[in-house]
Amino acid sequence: xxxxxxxxxxxxxxxxxxxxxxxxxxxxxxxxxxxxxxxxxxxxxxxxxxxxxxxxxxxxxxxxxxxxxxxxxxxxxxxxxxxxxxxxxxxxxxxxxxxxxxxxxxxxxxxxxxxxxxxxxxxxxxxxxxxxxxxxxxxxxxxxxxxxxxxxxxxxxxxxxxxxxxxxxxxxxxxxxxxxxxxxxxxxxxxxxxxxxxxxxxxxxxxxxxxxxxxxxx
Amino acid sequence: xxxxxxxxxxxxxxxxxxxxxxxxxxxxxxxxxxxxxxxxxxxxxxxxxxxxxxxxxxxxxxxxxxxxxxxxxxxxxxxxxxxxxxxxxxxxxxxxxxxxxxxxxxxxxxxxxxxxxxxxxxxxxxxxxxxxxxxxxxxxxxxxxxxxxxxxxxxxxxxxxxxxxxxxxxxxxxxxxxxxxxxxxxxxxxxxxxxxxxxxxxxxxxxxxxxxxxxxxx
DNA sequence: TGCTGTCCGTCGGCTGGCCGACGTTTTGGC
DNA sequence: GCCAAAACGTCGGCCAGCCGACGGACAGCA
Numbered sequence: 001x002x003x004x005x006x007x008x009x010x011x012x013x014x015x016x017x018x019x020x021x022x023x024x025x026x027x028x029x030x031x032x033x034x035x036x037x038x039x040x041x042x043x044x045x046x047x048x049x050x051x052x053x054x055x056x057x058x059x060x061x062x063x064x065x066x067x068x069x070x071x072x073x074x075x076x077x078x079x080x081x082x083x084x085x086x087x088x089x090x091x092x093x094x095x096x097x098x099x100x101x102x103x104x105x106x107x108x109x110x111x112x113x114x115x116x117x118x119x120x121x122x123x124x125x126x127x128x129x130x131x132x133x134x135x136x137x138x139x140x141x142x143x144x145x146x147x148x149x150x151x152x153x154x155x156x157x158x159x160x161x162x163x164x165x166x167x168x169x170x171x172x173x174x175x176x177x178x179x180x181x182x183x184x185x186x187x188x189x190x191x192x193x194x195x196x197x198x199x200x201x202x203x204x205x206x207x208x209x210x211x212x213x214x215x216x217x218x
Numbered sequence: 219x220x221x222x223x224x225x226x227x228x229x230x231x232x233x234x235x236x237x238x239x240x241x242x243x244x245x246x247x248x249x250x251x252x253x254x255x256x257x258x259x260x261x262x263x264x265x266x267x268x269x270x271x272x273x274x275x276x277x278x279x280x281x282x283x284x285x286x287x288x289x290x291x292x293x294x295x296x297x298x299x300x301x302x303x304x305x306x307x308x309x310x311x312x313x314x315x316x317x318x319x320x321x322x323x324x325x326x327x328x329x330x331x332x333x334x335x336x337x338x339x340x341x342x343x344x345x346x347x348x349x350x351x352x353x354x355x356x357x358x359x360x361x362x363x364x365x366x367x368x369x370x371x372x373x374x375x376x377x378x379x380x381x382x383x384x385x386x387x388x389x390x391x392x393x394x395x396x397x398x399x400x401x402x403x404x405x406x407x408x409x410x411x412x413x414x415x416x417x418x419x420x421x422x423x424x425x426x427x428x429x430x431x432x433x434x435x436x
Numbered sequence: 437t438g439c440t441g442t443c444c445g446t447c448g449g450c451t452g453g454c455c456g457a458c459g460t461t462t463t464g465g466c
Numbered sequence: 467g468c469c470a471a472a473a474c475g476t477c478g479g480c481c482a483g484c485c486g487a488c489g490g491a492c493a494g495c496a
């Protein structure tokens with residue numbers, strides 16, 4: 001549930017892959033390419049074929065990541081955000097008017113699309129809850145155990161969690177700063193809540209200790 | 219644009235009123251009635267016929283209003299929020315599965331529905347931007363001048379703005395506290411940015427002074 | 437014309453966490 | 467391998483704004 005790590009998962013791909021993709025054009029994006037900004041006039045619908053896109057808001061010398069999109073994820077720029085390729089990526093693209101015509105003629109696509117938008121909404125609401133109600137440690141703890149549940153592998157000694165985000169990435173995802181994330185993780189390591197394996201993965205002995213830290217001020 | 223005061227305006231009503239409402243049932247809600255909570259299993263689509271509903275999130279001894287819905291507004295409980303009637307209200311109701319069948323058979327409703335969800339999303343994103351990037355005075359200033367533009371009446375000496383929210387309502391809408399809102403408004407009154415007419419309305423000599431205060435840290 | 441409940445104004449203490457700064461470690465390109 | 471660039475760790479100052487508290491103002495309502 002919730003969590004900013006992924007606004008939209010397979011769904012559409014599963015339900016209506018071929019039918020849906022007719023009309024889309026495949027497009028290659030170089031690393032760092034800015035696909036869309038709040039000012040760009042064109043609304044479009046996209047599905048990631050490969051690579052990684054970052055969806056974010058930008059404020060005064062500060063950025064907030066709404067989501068990272070990966071293969072199979074779907075997004076629509078109905079909403080005023082930036083979308084940027086963080087690695088070379090390829091995506092299926094279509095502009096909204098064309099897509100709307102498609103919806104009108106082929107109503108079978110509608111429910112899938114509604115699900116996607118519903119998911120986007122839920123995640124936005126989840127982020128609002130985080131920002132309004134939870135403090136930074138709680139947000140981070142929740143982020144980590146959700147990551148563990150979704151991406152982690154069960155070992156004898158706990159969960160091995162791949163962590164392919166920089167601390168800056170995580171901070172922006174949670175609406176906090178690099179420093180705060182860094183301090184917290186190191187503190188938790190000292191407390192035995194987690195261990196760093198490599199730079200790019202964590203070992204979490206028990207998810208419970210994380211869950212305990214993910215509720216509003218205990 | 220944006221602003222939490224109204225997540226969804228007429229739209230649907232204008233485009234497909236009768237066609238749309240077929241299948242909906244009219245329902246009377248007493249004051250204080252809790253129509254839906256994050257835990258309630260049933261998703262539904264509603265349109266306000268009369269009265270006033272409050273859409274909000276609840277955290278530990280704290281609430282955040284996402285929106286107040288009034289006549290003509292549309293909402294869908296796709297997303298885990300509380301919906302409560304703050305005055306006796308009557309609404310058109312339908313559950314999502316039924317509505318989905320409707321969409322499937324009558325694709326003409328789809329674009330309107332997409333617009334509604336798009337609007338919900340935009341507003342959610344707007345609130346996220348507020349919480350993440352703007353400080354309390356900026357949020358309040360923006361709220362007030364948007365209210366003035368939407369609801370205010372032009373007079374010789376400025377704008378007369380009806381204010382049918384308590385300070386607590388406004389605070390919850392902006393993600394801050396009653397005290398902060400109260401202090402700011404009184405401070406601005408001393409500075410001549412606004413004057414209180416009655417308890418339920420403001421006089422704003424010039425919207426510019428508000429707009430000036432609504433940008434991130436000047 | 438009192439009584440009770442809701443709303444508003446203001447004050448001061450307290451603190452989460454932002455920010456700048458600076459040194460260290462890791463990574464990746466060539 | 468080497469070196470620049472990126473990423474990480476840690477510390478302390480600082481402040482927006484939350485929180486509790488308390489008193490006044492303005493309803494209804496009998």
